[in-house]
Amino acid sequence: MDRYMYGVGIAVLRPLLLMLICIGPHQAVALATQAALDTAIEQHMAPYAEFKHIQISNYTSDQTNIGSITAMVQDTKGFLWVGGENGLARYDGHNVLLYRADNHNSIAGNYVQSLAVDERYVWVATVTGISRFDLNSGVFTNISSATNTLPSNDVTSITRYKNWIFAGTTEGLSVLDADTLKQQTPAFIRKLPALIHIRYVYVYGDELWLGTSHLGLIRVNLLTDEVSYYSPDPKDPKAIAHQDVRGIYSPDGVHYWLASLGGGLILFDSIQKKFTQYAAHASADKPFVTNDVWGVFGDSKGYIWVGTDSAGLWRVNLKTQKIEGYIHDSSVPASIDSNKARLAFEDKDHNIWVGSFSGTLNYYYRGFDQIKHFRKRNRFHKGLNDNAILSIHPAQNGLYWVGTEGGLDLLDPHQGSVTSFSADTGATLKANPVLALETDSQGYLWVGTWGGGVQRYNPKNGQWLSLMNHPDPTKRISNAYIWALKDDGKGNLWVGTQKRGLFKLHLATGNIKHYPFNAMDAGGIVGEFVRDITLDKHGNVWVASLHGLSRYRPESDDFDITTHDPNNTNSLSSNQLIAITAHSNGDMWFASRSSGISVYSPSTKTYRHLSVKEGLPSPAVSCIVEDTLGDVWAGTPSGLVRISADFSQVHVYRQANGLAGSNYNRNACYVDPQGQVWAGSKEGLSIFEPVILEQTQKASHTVLSGLRINYSQAQANTYWQTQTQLPQALHYQQNSVSFEFSLNQFHLPQFNEYRYRLQGFDTAWQNINRGNSAIYTNLDPGQYTFEVKGKSANGQWGDTTTAIRFSINPPPWRQWWAYLLYASFITVAFAAYRNYMAVRARSLVYQQLSQQDQLTELPNRLALNHRIDDWLKAGKSFSVIIIDLDFFKKINDTYGHEAGDVILKAFAKIAQSEIRDCDLLGRWGGEEFLVLCDSSNLGTVKNIAERIQKNVAMQSFLYYHQTIELTISAGCAVRELEENFTELFHRADQALYFAKEGGRNCVMAA
Known part of the structure; x- marks a missing residue:
């Protein structure tokens, strides 16, 4: 020993x-x-979770952040409030409202330390006092020690109990009336030390818990005013292990979880009066990764979330006491952004938010936790060889073979890859892309690769055999590119190749027969490019190729050939077949790469067809498979489709529905014996119960998040209840109004959709797919009601409509007394007015038409030059962005000029939605656009250009069922002192040139 x-x-x-x-x-x-x-x-390490990183600075006009995140709450409307060391932010998924102490009607201090919320108020604890935000009026009320209500302005923590507000400070506890803000003096206050540094205040039931920096934990019975102290005691093993308590949470009022900076995570049993420490130096059965715990929070699913100062985010399973963690890993884009993950918060939809020291919000959407994702492996997760999934095949003992672009994996669907093979890891695979997998009756795994031919793997001894390099020429399949493998159950393995047609391998003897392309009299098949092979319920072998369909006739050792007949609708929709599946009802389903799906019924000898007009998201279908309910799942480049056998239901699912990706590969769809669907995309593998995707989430109630009158800044106090009126009617000159609205659902908010209308102006609902605002200009005096409702990215339209009523007063000359004055000459005055307005309208129309591009309806070069002249005369410092559509001539040449016009108009709408009200976007000429930015900050200007570039890059434009991809390049420059526009334009144009030379789809600054 x-x-x-x-x-x-x-x-x-x-x-x-x-x-x-x-x-x-x-x-x-x-x-x-x-x-x-x-x-x-x-x-x-905890099960894989994808964290989205949200930078508040991306939503602010000056690109400033709120510093290290210190607190988070969600109010009754669904807005997320985030406090930091440099301000307070309200986030709705689309926009941020930023509050700082130097602004009018704002918080008492920029350093926010704690937040609390109730039905009416958001409470903000800062280092310079308390701020109370009224959710109805939008008004802040600030209090400090100067009003004799706080023992110190340094307010560290705040919470509400009935009508009391408990405010912990560095010099004691303050109790305030929530309505009057007057100081209260319950009896227990006199029992507390005079100067006590409170770190955290927490209420459960009728008990108040105080975490302190030097006295440990204090418990106050709010019914009896009894005060109990729990301080460190080296002689008592049950005592608290550390005196600095910075966070408290209890799931049941008995067990209290404490965050201690220096003492780790501590569990207090309030009945047994026993403390258990989870720390780096704790006992072996209660270990933890660090002693520096910053915050603790419990969620609705039975987890305690622990924020640390340097070791990431951790969670404790309350049922099993298992400790799991998430940390930052630069090789994993979806890991948390920093190991200083100091606090966690659960929103109303049970999703987790993590605030880090870096100032980044980390968002973990839990709505699809029941869908398993497997992607390329990383340091902490046993993923796959590659994200691109090419084939799926069952193995033994509940394991599955998964072929990827980067090799072959033996996958445990619960844990991850068990065994991995690639061309880079010894004498195993000859090539990494694994396109086809099959198991024969002897238990051998047959592997079809792209570039390495057919290989056989023996799972028992781990030996590999290559048929492409077989020493016996009669048993060699020399083709290196294998698309399909199928064991027919009769001792044969059928092999589909690229350019060499079909081979039949007799497994017992190793003999091979070749069926070449179009040698009809010699038993050949139709097509040398074989893509799939399957068996129907009678054991017949069907072969799909890019030239049609072949069915094997064993009695004559040849094939029946079926091809597309353009003059007969009762035929295949296309010869370019990619996949086949035999449905349990006897029908044969054929997927093509250009014309959707054809279904053949042997009983009636008829075809049915499913294409884009019937609901497919793309005419190209790459894989099809039947599930245990009889529905067919089809993978396309634009989503996964669930199709009922009779075509009555067609549903499309994408990443918004929880899938790993939306672009699906051939042969990468599978249904396991438990009825789970395996969907392999170019972005990873998804495994799910079909019912999971049907659990669509309805959109919640849409709320109004901002209001602009005559293009003023968004009003922070615009927080109306449904069906309420503005406090007073607007002046007749306040006739331009814009509304901002949000669902306050944070999963893919860019895909939220809205409908709105202004009763009294709109005759129909207006749809908006990008953005969350509506603008009305030059409204006539009268009564109006603005209505809006929304649909979440993976849900349905909300059942209720949010509405706000307002009115615009008529001008003085349209008041009742004015009409009495005008009564004597009403006829003459009315006629003169009509003539004047008609002439004025015509003049405005002509002026507008002369300065408007007729195709995009944007300002033209003349309008841009007018703005440039005005700014130059005023000596204004401004910036320009020159945008050029990449390869636009190729789009015109490929799809026609009409498609080019469609692209130009679509781009104009996207770009217009990303610029500010003070900027001007116009068409400079051809496919070149110019943005005049009212800013001298190059970072702000470049951010605007990058938003346009990224938004365009993520779009797919549809023109007569053809998907057109588009990117842009942009160059930007800020006007220097005394610089003329020609010089400024030349510098921006040089930056555009470098963007083009650098590969396009990017933004460069002069």
Whole structure:
């Protein structure tokens, strides 16, 4: 035993000694600490979760952040409030309202330390006092120690109990009346120390809990005013382990989880009066990764979330006490952004938000946790060789073979890859892309690759055999590109190739027969490019190729050929077949790469066809498979489609519905014996119960999030209830009004849709697919009602409509007394007025037409030049962005000029939605556009250009069922002192040139 322990000691110390010798003691300690953390992480990593990173600075006009995130709450309307070291932000998924102490009607101090919310108010604790935001009026009320209501302005934590507000400060506790803000003095206040540094205040039931910096934990019974202290005591093993308590949470009023900076995570049993410490130096059965715990929070699914100062985000399963964690990994884009993940918060839809020291919001959408995703493996998750899934095939013991663009994996659908093969890992695969998989009656796995031919793998001894390099020429399939493999159950393996047609391998003898392309009298098939092989319920072999369909006739050892007849609708819709499936009802389904799906009924000898007009998102269909309910799942480049056998139901699912991707590969669809659908896309593998995707989420109630009158800044107090009126009628000159609205659902908010109308102006509902605002200009005096409703990215239209009523007063000359004055000459005055308005209208129309591009309806070069002249005369500093549509001539040449016009108009709408009200977008000529930006900040200008570039790149434009991809390049420059426009334009044009030379689809700044 001694020798054993000595050996273990040497094994542990050797790397440490080497580090000390090579890099010095300080670096060695840091590396050893990181190594220990890495080991703990490997043991306790949580199931894969994708975190979306939200930068508040991307939504503010000056690109400023709120600093390290310190607090989060969600109000009754669904808005997310985020406090930081440099302000307070209200986020709705589309926009941010930023509050800072130097603004009118704003918070008391920029350093926000805590937030609380009730039905009417948002409470903000700052280092310079408390701010109360009224959700009805939009008005802040600020209080400080100057009003003798706070013992200190440094308010560290705040919470509400009935009509009291408990405010913890660095010098004691304050109790305020929530309505009057007057200080209250319950009896227990006199029992607390005079100067107590409170870190956290928490209420459960009728008990108040105080976390302090030097006294540990304090408990107050609010019914009896009894005060209990729990401080560290080295002599008492049940005592609290550390005096600094920064967070408190209880799921049941008995067990309290405490965050301690220096003492780790602590669990307090309030009945047994026992503290259990989870820390780096705690007992072996209660380990934790760090002692520096910053915050603790419990969710609705039975987890305690723990924010740390340097070791990421961790969670404790209350049922199993299992500890799992999420940390930052630069190789995993969807990991949390920083290991300083200090606090977590659960919103009303049960999704998790993580605030980090970096100021980034991390968002974890839990709506599709029941859908398993497998992507390329990384440090912490046993993923696959590659994101692009090419084939799926069952193995033994509940495992599955998954072929990817990067190799072959044996996948445990619960844990991840068990075994992995690639062309880079020895004498296994000859090529990485695995397009086809099949198992024969002897248990051998047959692997069809792109570039490595057909290979056989023996799972029992791990040996590989290549048929492309077989020593016996009569048993060699020399083609390197294999698309399909099928065991016919009669001792034969059918092999479909690229350019070499079909082969039949007799498994017992190894003999091979070749069926070449179009050798009809020699038993050949139709097409040398074979894409799929399947068996129908009678055991017949069907072969799909890019030239038609072949069915094997064993009695004559040849094929029946079926092809598309353009003059007969009762035929295949296309010869370019990609996939086949035999339905349990006897029908044969054929997927093509250009004409949707054809279904053949052998009983009636008739075809039915499904294309884009019947609901397919794309004419190209890459894989089809039947599930246990008789529905057919079809993978396309634009989503996964569920089709009922009679075509009565066609539903399309994409990433918004929880899938790993929306672009599906051939042969990458599968249904397992449990009825789960396996959908392999170019972005990863999804495994799910079919019913999961049917659980669509209805849109919640749409709320109004902002109002602009005559293009003023958004009013922060625009927080109306449904069916309420403005406090007063608008002046007749306040006749331009814009509304902002939101669903306050944060999963893919860019895909939210809205409908709105202004009763008294609109005759029909207006639809908006991008953006969340409506603008009305030059409204006539009268009564109006604005209505809006929304649909979430993966849901349905909301049942209710949000409405606000308002009126615009008529001008003085249209008041009742004015009409009395005009009565004597009403006829003459009315006629003169009509003539004047008609002439004025014609003049405005002509002026507008002369400065408007007729195709895009944007300002033309003349209008842009007028704005440039005005700004130059005023000595204004401004910027320009020159935008050029990449390869636009190719679009015109390929699809026609009408398609080009469609693209130009679509781009104009996208770009217009991304610029500010103070900027001007116009068509400079051809496919070139110009944005005049009222800003001298190059970062702001470049951000505008990048928003346009990214929004365009993520769109797919449809022209007569043809998908057209578009990107743009842009160059931007800020006007220098005394610089004329020609010089400014030349510098921006040079930046555009470098963007083009740099590969296009990017933005460059001069």
